[in-house]
Amino acid sequence: MSDSTTTTISQLKFPFSLKKDQIDAVNAWIDKNFRGTIVYSTGTGKTEIAFECAKRVAYAYPSSSTLNILLMVPRIILIEQNIRRLVSYGIPKDKIGAYFGERKQIREITICTYQSIIKNLDIIRRSNMVIFDEIHLLRDTAKIFSKIFDVVIEDHKKAILGLTATLDEKDLSKYNTILTLLPPVKRYPIKNAVNDKRLAKPIVIPLKVNLTEKEQKEYETYSSKIKKISNRFKIYDAESMTGLLRKGGFVSGMAKAWFLNVRKRKLLLSCSENKLLSALNLITKKFPNEKIMVFSETIDSITKLRDMLELEGTKTKIIDSNINSRKRQSILNQWGREFYPLLSVHTLEIGFDIPQVRIEIILATTSNMNQVIQRIGRVIRKQEGKDLALIYVIYVSDTKDDKIHDIVKKAITTSTTSLQGYEEEEEENRNEKIEIQKGILNNHIGNLTRLKEVEKKRLEKAYNIIESTLYEPMIVELKEEKQDSDQGEKNQNQREIKKLFRVKSSIKEKTKYYDVDIEKKTCTCPDFKFKLHKCKHIVATELFLF
Numbered sequence: 001m002s003d004s005t006t007t008t009i010s011q012l013k014f015p016f017s018l019k020k021d022q023i024d025a026v027n028a029w030i031d032k033n034f035r036g037t038i039v040y041s042t043g044t045g046k047t048e049i050a051f052e053c054a055k056r057v058a059y060a061y062p063s064s065s066t067l068n069i070l071l072m073v074p075r076i077i078l079i080e081q082n083i084r085r086l087v088s089y090g091i092p093k094d095k096i097g098a099y100f101g102e103r104k105q106i107r108e109i110t111i112c113t114y115q116s117i118i119k120n121l122d123i124i125r126r127s128n129m130v131i132f133d134e135i136h137l138l139r140d141t142a143k144i145f146s147k148i149f150d151v152v153i154e155d156h157k158k159a160i161l162g163l164t165a166t167l168d169e170k171d172l173s174k175y176n177t178i179l180t181l182l183p184p185v186k187r188y189p190i191k192n193a194v195n196d197k198r199l200a201k202p203i204v205i206p207l208k209v210n211l212t213e214k215e216q217k218e219y220e221t222y223s224s225k226i227k228k229i230s231n232r233f234k235i236y237d238a239e240s241m242t243g244l245l246r247k248g249g250f251v252s253g254m255a256k257a258w259f260l261n262v263r264k265r266k267l268l269l270s271c272s273e274n275k276l277l278s279a280l281n282l283i284t285k286k287f288p289n290e291k292i293m294v295f296s297e298t299i300d301s302i303t304k305l306r307d308m309l310e311l312e313g314t315k316t317k318i319i320d321s322n323i324n325s326r327k328r329q330s331i332l333n334q335w336g337r338e339f340y341p342l343l344s345v346h347t348l349e350i351g352f353d354i355p356q357v358r359i360e361i362i363l364a365t366t367s368n369m370n371q372v373i374q375r376i377g378r379v380i381r382k383q384e385g386k387d388l389a390l391i392y393v394i395y396v397s398d399t400k401d402d403k404i405h406d407i408v409k410k411a412i413t414t415s416t417t418s419l420q421g422y423e424e425e426e427e428e429n430r431n432e433k434i435e436i437q438k439g440i441l442n443n444h445i446g447n448l449t450r451l452k453e454v455e456k457k458r459l460e461k462a463y464n465i466i467e468s469t470l471y472e473p474m475i476v477e478l479k480e481e482k483q484d485s486d487q488g489e490k491n492q493n494q495r496e497i498k499k500l501f502r503v504k505s506s507i508k509e510k511t512k513y514y515d516v517d518i519e520k521k522t523c524t525c526p527d528f529k530f531k532l533h534k535c536k537h538i539v540a541t542e543l544f545l546f
Helices: 020-031 045-057 076-088 122-127 145-152 174-179 191-194 213-233 238-245 249-270 273-286 300-312 323-333 369-377 400-415 427-433 453-468 526-531 536-545
Strands: 035-040 067-075 096-100 111-114 129-132 161-165 184-186 201-209 292-295 317-319 339-343 359-363 388-396 474-480 495-502 513-517
Touching: 020 035, 020 045, 020 184, 020 339, 035 045, 045 076, 045 129, 045 161, 045 300, 067 076, 076 096, 076 111, 111 536, 122 191, 145 174, 145 300, 191 201, 191 369, 191 400, 201 273, 201 400, 201 536, 213 238, 213 249, 238 249, 249 300, 249 400, 273 292, 273 300, 273 359, 273 388, 300 317, 317 323, 323 400, 359 369, 369 495, 388 453, 453 495, 453 536, 474 536, 495 536, 526 536
Parallel strands: 035 161, 035 184, 067 111, 067 129, 096 111, 129 161, 201 388, 292 339, 292 359, 317 339, 359 388
Antiparallel strands: 474 495, 495 513
16 A cells, blocks of 8 residues: 555545544445445535545555546535535646536546436446445435446445435335445434534424314315225335336226325425414514525425515525526525525435524425435534524424424434334324324423413423524533532542533523523422422423433
8 A cells, every 4th residue: 555646536635634433434434345335414524524535545546546536416516516625625626527417527536416427337437436425315216226336336346435314224125235235334323413512403393283174174085085095905105006007097097096195185284374374483573584494395385485475575585406506506695695584395405515504494294214314404514603403393283294203303312323114104004103202291392282281381481492592592501519418528439410501581681590400300490499390491401402
């Protein structure tokens, strides 16, 4: 192995030091013979890990050799983003090629989309190292991408790296190829990254709404038709139902009707009147001057929300897949100056670096864990002065929206990256399979309408404390040394630390605060002292600690 090399990637120089977890990921990949997948939460520097891996590969080649690197990404916007990043790290721009559409540059470092590489697989063959960004998108059910893997494994010496924020390692029907060829070598989920202060702390705030009477009737009609067809064929998922479409005749017609009603129900939930009104109130009443990212499932709901906001005099912009990269960047540059709410369906889920955003609104209906993690990842990227991110989940109760509770909470609290079991469920057994924890004492995103009125108000006040934390510290951790009760003398072995938190009552009352002992669930406020109820300060502290 030579320490001197003429390869372009060897010129890479970060203007910062990689974190320990990033170095660990690089070393883990090298230890697995330069092959494997790194499963790291969004915002923890996967791209820099990939570049460092490539630089390490360069040292394995003789100084007279050229190291050809191929980086594949899911979207064109990520090509330009990676080029800018490489140039900022000292790589000459003329050594970087962009391969997509009419641009067909093949250079020492080539960045392309997955769709483009399908038409020229020889680019893979000439590459000594191949990097798969967002590798979870290359699932086995996407047959068109199988050719990529077939070519990649032709050369057993080729360095291969997969990058993703989440990979369902138990779903072999979708990820068997990835898990066989490029199994995970290092994992770093959201929970670990938040605990290490690598990401801002995400606080999930649920906002439950109901369908209008008219919407409820429509929802029940669609659901009844879906269930009737599913029961007839004993098929309850979209993938299996697709198989019926190929049979033709009556069976195919029933399958088409199933999909039609599923689409109608999804559109109904996404455009629910009360859901859009709830988002409108959040944006115009609570955070009129904060950059807010809004995700929905359909362009119809996003368009309706935009029209409602504009009627209230609130400017907004929509970014969808039809907007070209130049116009998209122009909109992002205006964001926070000419308008504050930015609306999107899926376009902003992957690869956009916007760490200054602290508030996100998810208009629920998705059951895709990968999608949820990507959306959360947009607002928890760390920035100086940003320690907290608010994620509002607006959902329609007693519908398919209900499952968003477990999905979002699982995404931010699990210590594993294998988040299975939240894809489309069998309609007949859906309610049995999804456990919705109700009540604030057991789950901080419990069902508010089933709590007593006083508890509901207390929870709302607790969320107000959390929301105020965006602007100034409302919950400060204290550490108090306490003498062991069984010993008269204190020594190092007999000391215990109890966790205390000082909580401000409101942002307006600067000097008014109370002390919370989170382990004993006690507070010094009058509400707790005289009523012995779990007060808003205790609830807010629990939420803060998630």
